[in-house]
Amino acid sequence: MDRLAHPDAMRPARPDRTRMAPPRLPARFPFSGRYRAYLLFGASGIPYLLVGLLLLHSIWALGDGPGAWMAVMLAFQQPLYIAFHVLALAAVVYTAVHFFWLFPKAQPPRIGPVRPPPRALIQPMLYAVWLGTTALMAAILAGWILP
C-alpha cells in the first residue's frame, strides 16, 4: 500500500465533481534517491542540538569552579565524546557544503538598483569566508594571535 500525502494536498476548494483516490506521497520520499541528501541536511540539526547542550553543560561546569571544569575537559577526552565531536564536525561540513551549493541561486537578480555578485562568484566567496573564519578561530584557539 502506498503511503498517503495529506488528504487535502492539491485538492481544489470547490466540492469534488467525482469520487477521487487520495493523493499519495512521492514514491521515494524520504529515504531514497535525492531525498536522502535533503533528509541528512535536516537531520544535521540533531548533532547541533546536542553540541549546544554540551556547551551549556560546559559553561555550567565553568561556574562551578576549576575542579568541575577539569572534570568536563577530562570527560571530553573519552572515545565516545571524541566520536561525537567527529560526527558533529561531519554534520557542520555537510551542512556548509549543501548550503553553499543552494545559496547562490537563491539570490534575486537585483535588490532595488543593487545587483548581487554573479552566481559563479558567490560560492567561492562563501568558501573563502568559511575557510578564513576557521583559520582565524584556529589561530586564536592555538594562541597564535591573542595571548
Added chain:
Amino acid sequence: MVEVRRKTFVVTRFDPDRDEVPKTQSYDVPVQPDWKVLDALNFIKDHIDPTLSHRWSCRMAVCGSCGMTVNGEPKLTCKDALSDYGDTVEVEPLANFPIIRDLVVELDGFMEKLERVKPWIVRAKQKAVQEGTYRQSPAELEEFKQFSECINCMLCYAACPVVANEPDFLGPAAIAIGHRYNLDSRDEGADQRNEIFRGEGTVFSCTYANECSEVCPKNVDPAAAVNQAKFTAVIDWAKRLVLPGPKEG
C-alpha cells in the same frame, strides 16, 4: 528491420465507480528502440486496453499534459526514453494530487493556487493603445526569462515534500510564475504578489529540498524562484516597515 523488444508495464488503475483504492495492472508491450514512455501507453490504449485513461497532447514537451510517475520519478512521458529503463516499467499518476482515474490527476487545485499569484502583468494604469507597446531591454528580459518557461506540467508539485504535507503552500510552479511577473520590468503588481507570498503557508513553507528543480523538464529551476521570492518578500516587508506609505493589514 526495427528491433522490437518486449517490456512489462505495471500501470496504476483506478475506476472511481468500482475501485475503493488504486490497484496495478501489468501489460506486456512490444516496444521499439526510439519509443518514449508515452508511446507505450498509447500502444496499450490503442491495441491492448482501451479503458486505460491518461493525458497527453503535443508529444514534444511543450504542453505539459503527460506528466506521470515513472519508476518512482516524476517524468514528462513524451520526453522520457524507454531505452533508459529495464524490462519492467512502473507508471503511476503524479504524487501529491488526488487521482480522478488511472493516470489522470485533479489539476483544479493548482489552477486555484496559480490564480492567487496573479499570473499576468499588473499595471496601476494601462497605457492607451496609441501610446505604443511597453518596451523591454534584453537584459530586463533575461532577469525573468528562465522562470517564464514553465509549462505547468506539475512534476515539481509531485516531487515536493512540502506540497505533500501543507495543503496551503502555493507550490513551486505557482510561486515561480508569480516571481516571474515580479521580475518583469513592465509589471507593477509586485507589492500585491509579495503580500500573497508572505501570507499563511506560502513561500516560507518551502524547506528548499530542491527536488522541484531536479525534476523540472524545462530547467526552470523553481527552487531558485521560490527562494528568491522569500528574499524579495522579506525586503518588501522591511521597506514597508521603515518607509512611509500604505501598510499591510
